[in-house]
Amino acid sequence: MQDRIRNAALHQRIMSAPEAAAMIKDGMVVGMSGFTRAGEAMAVPLALAERAKTEPLKITLMTGASLGHDLDKILAEAHVTARRMPFQSDPGLRRAINAGEVMFIDQHLSETVEQLRTRQIPGVDIAVIEAAAITEEGGIIPTSSVGNSASFAILAPKVIVEINTAQPLSFEGLHDIFIPTYRPNRMPIPVVTPDSRIGLPYIPIPPEKIAAIVLTHKQDSSAAIQPPDDETRAIAGHLIAFFLNEVAAGRMDNRLAPLQAGIGTIANAVLHGLIDSPFHDLKMYSEVLQDSTFDLMDAGKLTFASGSSITLSEAKNAQVMPEFERYKSRLILRPQEISNHPEVVRRLGLIAINTALEVDIYGNVNSTHVMGTQMMNGIGGSGDFARNALLSIFVSKSTAKGGRISSVVPMVSHVDHTEHDVDILVTEHGLADLRGLAPRERALRVIDNCAAPEWRPLLADYHARACKLGGHTPHVLEEALSWHVRLRDTGRMQP
Amino acid sequence: MQDRIRNAALHQRIMSAPEAAAMIKDGMVVGMSGFTRAGEAMAVPLALAERAKTEPLKITLMTGASLGHDLDKILAEAHVTARRMPFQSDPGLRRAINAGEVMFIDQHLSETVEQLRTRQIPGVDIAVIEAAAITEEGGIIPTSSVGNSASFAILAPKVIVEINTAQPLSFEGLHDIFIPTYRPNRMPIPVVTPDSRIGLPYIPIPPEKIAAIVLTHKQDSSAAIQPPDDETRAIAGHLIAFFLNEVAAGRMDNRLAPLQAGIGTIANAVLHGLIDSPFHDLKMYSEVLQDSTFDLMDAGKLTFASGSSITLSEAKNAQVMPEFERYKSRLILRPQEISNHPEVVRRLGLIAINTALEVDIYGNVNSTHVMGTQMMNGIGGSGDFARNALLSIFVSKSTAKGGRISSVVPMVSHVDHTEHDVDILVTEHGLADLRGLAPRERALRVIDNCAAPEWRPLLADYHARACKLGGHTPHVLEEALSWHVRLRDTGRMQP
Ligand SMILES: CC(C)(COP(=O)(O)OP(=O)(O)OC[C@H]1O[C@@H](n2cnc3c(N)ncnc32)[C@H](O)[C@@H]1OP(=O)(O)O)[C@@H](O)C(=O)NCCC(=O)NCCS
Numbered sequence: 001m002q003d004r005i006r007n008a009a010l011h012q013r014i015m016s017a018p019e020a021a022a023m024i025k026d027g028m029v030v031g032m033s034g035f036t037r038a039g040e041a042m043a044v045p046l047a048l049a050e051r052a053k054t055e056p057l058k059i060t061l062m063t064g065a066s067l068g069h070d071l072d073k074i075l076a077e078a079h080v081t082a083r084r085m086p087f088q089s090d091p092g093l094r095r096a097i098n099a100g101e102v103m104f105i106d107q108h109l110s111e112t113v114e115q116l117r118t119r120q121i122p123g124v125d126i127a128v129i130e131a132a133a134i135t136e137e138g139g140i141i142p143t144s145s146v147g148n149s150a151s152f153a154i155l156a157p158k159v160i161v162e163i164n165t166a167q168p169l170s171f172e173g174l175h176d177i178f179i180p181t182y183r184p185n186r187m188p189i190p191v192v193t194p195d196s197r198i199g200l201p202y203i204p205i206p207p208e209k210i211a212a213i214v215l216t217h218k219q220d221s222s223a224a225i226q227p228p229d230d231e232t233r234a235i236a237g238h239l240i241a242f243f244l245n246e247v248a249a250g251r252m253d254n255r256l257a258p259l260q261a262g263i264g265t266i267a268n269a270v271l272h273g274l275i276d277s278p279f280h281d282l283k284m285y286s287e288v289l290q291d292s293t294f295d296l297m298d299a300g301k302l303t304f305a306s307g308s309s310i311t312l313s314e315a316k317n318a319q320v321m322p323e324f325e326r327y328k329s330r331l332i333l334r335p336q337e338i339s340n341h342p343e344v345v346r347r348l349g350l351i352a353i354n355t356a357l358e359v360d361i362y363g364n365v366n367s368t369h370v371m372g373t374q375m376m377n378g379i380g381g382s383g384d385f386a387r388n389a390l391l392s393i394f395v396s397k398s399t400a401k402g403g404r405i406s407s408v409v410p411m412v413s414h415v416d417h418t419e420h421d422v423d424i425l426v427t428e429h430g431l432a433d434l435r436g437l438a439p440r441e442r443a444l445r446v447i448d449n450c451a452a453p454e455w456r457p458l459l460a461d462y463h464a465r466a467c468k469l470g471g472h473t474p475h476v477l478e479e480a481l482s483w484h485v486r487l488r489d490t491g492r493m494q495p
Numbered sequence: 496m497q498d499r500i501r502n503a504a505l506h507q508r509i510m511s512a513p514e515a516a517a518m519i520k521d522g523m524v525v526g527m528s529g530f531t532r533a534g535e536a537m538a539v540p541l542a543l544a545e546r547a548k549t550e551p552l553k554i555t556l557m558t559g560a561s562l563g564h565d566l567d568k569i570l571a572e573a574h575v576t577a578r579r580m581p582f583q584s585d586p587g588l589r590r591a592i593n594a595g596e597v598m599f600i601d602q603h604l605s606e607t608v609e610q611l612r613t614r615q616i617p618g619v620d621i622a623v624i625e626a627a628a629i630t631e632e633g634g635i636i637p638t639s640s641v642g643n644s645a646s647f648a649i650l651a652p653k654v655i656v657e658i659n660t661a662q663p664l665s666f667e668g669l670h671d672i673f674i675p676t677y678r679p680n681r682m683p684i685p686v687v688t689p690d691s692r693i694g695l696p697y698i699p700i701p702p703e704k705i706a707a708i709v710l711t712h713k714q715d716s717s718a719a720i721q722p723p724d725d726e727t728r729a730i731a732g733h734l735i736a737f738f739l740n741e742v743a744a745g746r747m748d749n750r751l752a753p754l755q756a757g758i759g760t761i762a763n764a765v766l767h768g769l770i771d772s773p774f775h776d777l778k779m780y781s782e783v784l785q786d787s788t789f790d791l792m793d794a795g796k797l798t799f800a801s802g803s804s805i806t807l808s809e810a811k812n813a814q815v816m817p818e819f820e821r822y823k824s825r826l827i828l829r830p831q832e833i834s835n836h837p838e839v840v841r842r843l844g845l846i847a848i849n850t851a852l853e854v855d856i857y858g859n860v861n862s863t864h865v866m867g868t869q870m871m872n873g874i875g876g877s878g879d880f881a882r883n884a885l886l887s888i889f890v891s892k893s894t895a896k897g898g899r900i901s902s903v904v905p906m907v908s909h910v911d912h913t914e915h916d917v918d919i920l921v922t923e924h925g926l927a928d929l930r931g932l933a934p935r936e937r938a939l940r941v942i943d944n945c946a947a948p949e950w951r952p953l954l955a956d957y958h959a960r961a962c963k964l965g966g967h968t969p970h971v972l973e974e975a976l977s978w979h980v981r982l983r984d985t986g987r988m989q990p
């Protein structure tokens with residue numbers, strides 16, 4: 001335990017999870033570690049759910065992003081989560097959000113701590129942070145994610161640390177904790193390449209603030225992604241052909257530009273596709289590092305990856321963790337404020353690859369709301385990246401639910417990314433390069449290149465009739481959302 | 496003329512506007528100066544319109560933003576403008592855009608030159624730039640706007656300069672021309688306060704590139720804004736009460752934070768409201784500096800203003816220009832890439848005040864498309880600022896067209912700014928502080944505080960019925976755009 005809790009005075013703060021959880025009172029704002037199912041505190045939230053069985057206990061729960069181990073489900077079903085920000089991806093919590101039982105504040109992931117710091121939103125009363133170790137000075141060494149943990153711990157008056165002995169001590173040195181100076185005296189954030197190290201390897205807080213230490217031993221949840229299939233392989237193929245063309249046109253060289261890839265199956269599959277490509281010396285400046293990051297490193301394609309978390313499948317985890325030292329010099333985990341920061345994303349000129357639920361013929365993207373109303377996960381970092389990237393690419397399968405849904409629609413039922421922030425759309429059928437095009441031109445490309453063949457005539461007919469009515473962005477307003485109305489009423493978009 | 500064209504060798508390039516315009520060929524991409532009706536080249540575009548009467552001549556026209564002197568109308572009606580980017584505000588051009596005759600590429604104003612530089616869009620064949628003077632080294636001293644002029648002149652192989660002797664030589668030293676280093680080696684943009692000077696007082700280009708010099712003598716068009724009225728005064732009043740409250744809550748002090756204010760009547764009126772407020776030592780980091788900037792300086796409230804252009808009413812212009820030296824040390828004009836840069840906007844922590852055409856109950860904003868289809872002006876810089884500001888405020892009158900239109904609607908017919916980018920909404924009826932709220936909570940505030948009283952019952956009824964259907968962002972999809980359909984069909988939104 002000396003190597004996990006190096007400040008001797010702190011050993012007396014070790015206590016059970018229920019004892020630590022007792023510090024969390026009804027109505028508090030709690031900032032917990034955890035980002036894309038990696039590095040979340042677990043013992044204390046489980047103790048909270050237990051306590052809520054016998055006493056009123058409702059909190060505002062802030063995290064980095066999604067939690068593993070069904071924690072969001074457990075906390076929602078125990079009615080502990082009254083308010084939740086800035087992201088989630090849990091079916092149980094999702095149900096409660098869509099029923100209006102939990103107030104979900106869906107945010108750009110780079111912005112939450114900026115709002116906390118300027119007290120635009122209620123402050124964190126207590127932080128609960130998973131750590132690999134605590135240094136002699138009280139510094140917290142995070143585990144498989146940084147997320148918002150650093151700012152939560154710095155801003156909260158009290159911190160509960162969960163020391164997770166299942167997380168390897170070899171994580172030490174992986175993290176780069178940098179907090180921007182406060183405005184009005186903020187200086188530039190000095191990240192100038194994906195591998196810039198600008199901060200400390202631990203979260204610096206005064207040891208007095210550590211109110212409790214709980215010992216745990218748990219593995220991260222495994223990534224919930226599907227292996228590549230024919231469609232995701234086709235998407236990857238179109239993208240690689242596009243990159244080859246960019247290189248041929250002299251717009252980039254074979255090292256491309258630093259890559260960001262969103263969460264989920266499709267983005268992971270697209271990165272996988274780069275293994276068999278002529279590109280090399282690639283770098284990532286992304287949010288979550290998935291299996292594909294390590295596969296690309298193993299294939300000798302990727303020389304560096306910066307992210308805010310590592311989320312692997314069970315198999316990949318079993319391979320990577322024992323030999324983690326071999327990867328460590330090529331990895332940095334940063335606070336999500338920095339991994340997603342508009343300043344850095346724009347400076348580095350990323351190629352941002354994110355997933356759409358649906359797109360419309362003009363290139364607007366819905367990443368969050370099924371039928372314009374039902375929250376799926378949240379906007380996450382997609383806005384941070386899409387707005388500021390060199391190239392903003394959205395990928396999606398052209399249909400969903402066995403063909404009952406066209407993911408290319410006349411008008412998206414909810415807008416997360418406007419046409420200004422969408423350069424390239426890709427489905428298994430092809431790629432639409434929308435750069436420099438006006439809406440009427442964009443529509444033709446999106447319909448012809450991206451929609452599923454069976455939906456093209458309907459989309460083309462809509463667009464032609466809309467153009468007759470006129471406008472810069474022509475629409476037949478009474479039909480614009482009719483595909484979604486049909487889906488809601490009949491379970492399919494087909495007329 | 497020696498003081499206007501200081502490089503003697505360049506005197507031989509002086510020619511008539513039609514001679515210079517002859518260098519512009521059919522199909523070219525032309526980058527012209529001009530931003531919010533300030534500092535546009537005029538003689539050459541007028542010569543182009545003339546020439547188009549007798550020969551086929553279609554160009555892609557890029558500018559900083561809107562042009563004065565009806566140039567956009569004249570060029571559109573002469574069918575010279577085939578493609579147009581990144582902004583416009585001309586009724587004649589607007590008609591052609593909405594008829595599908597001119598392809599308009601509506602862009603975030605900070606992004607156009609980034610796309611040019613990386614060759615994501617076709618390059619500028621020739622630049623036409625209004626200047627106060629040319630230095631000995633060939634440097635171009637801009638006039639009342641910088642806009643995209645610097646990058647156009649640097650990137651184009653040929654430059655036509657219009658020396659406008661009506662623009663005072665006292666503009667020299669006003670501008671701060673900085674071009675970010677090219678990626679992948681880009682360094683931080685070193686603006687750390689609104690008054691940071693980081694560049695040159697002229698646009699540096701080799702004098703050989705100056706292919707023609709045309710002498711002109713013209714005033715800028717006057718600002719087309721209305722004086723404050725009862726409603727805009729009420730909006731200003733609500734905002735000032737809000738700022739007072741922010742100060743009382745300790746979130747800012749009486750100097751507030753650097754201010755950005757959008758184009759148009761309402762934003763100008765809001766700034767005007769600050770004259771009779773307890774705030775002092777204010778600074779602006781904005782795009783266009785309107786009458787209100789100078790009024791605030793005269794009132795001793797504003798100590799510094801950074802922008803990309805100066806657009807004044809006739810009366811204000813007559814007062815300011817003769818004594819320009821008195822203001823100059825408190826002013827900087829920058830390229831719009833820098834005045835609007837996400838990196839700088841986020842670093843400085845601006846209070847961004849922009850105008851909405853319509854807002855919806857969940858706080859999404861439409862700034863551009865009447866009835867979701869008809870382009871008004873363009874997104875302009877509103878996205879650059881709203882996304883990255885400390886506080887993103889949108890203002891609007893609660894109704895339009897004599898009450899026939901509610902500017903608060905169930906669902907905006909076009910989204911320019913999503914709920915994530917909108918902190919505060921203000922109409923003459925009140926202010927909705929949406930920070931940290933979930934969509935269902937936002938709706939109650941928007942309806943109660945911002946909608947016109949006669950529209951509140953309809954909006955509340957919609958929202959209540961939508962909540963019964965469920966969802967994180969509840970909607971009755973078949974009714975969501977029905978107010979706009981009624982407006983289109985009957986000329987009013989009333990049922
Ligand atoms: C959009 C997003 C949900 C896609 O996830 P994914 O795992 O790659 O994609 P899938 O195709 O498996 O789709 C996920 C689900 O949405 C459904 N779906 C896809 N398109 C749909 C559509 N147009 N309408 C309704 N449902 C749709 C799928 O059927 C699937 O449902 P299931 O869970 O019941 O099987 C996910 O990428 C996301 O949450 N994005 C927003 C956050 C983000 O982009 N972050 C990026 C920075 S990390």
Ligand SMILES: CC(C)(COP(=O)(O)OP(=O)(O)OC[C@H]1O[C@@H](n2cnc3c(N)ncnc32)[C@H](O)[C@@H]1OP(=O)(O)O)[C@@H](O)C(=O)NCCC(=O)NCCS
Nearest residue numbers: 757758759760761850852853862872874875876877895902
């Ligand atoms: C939104 C915008 C058009 C408002 O301009 P404004 O001059 O302040 O506001 P006004 O209330 O005078 O409205 C302008 C016109 O829109 C009309 N209008 C306003 N709300 C409307 C609505 N909900 N539906 C239809 N028309 C509406 C007005 O009636 C007026 O029409 P008119 O020209 O026929 O009189 C303008 O601010 C804009 O173009 N914004 C986008 C760009 C931007 O924000 N840049 C900011 C960074 S500089």
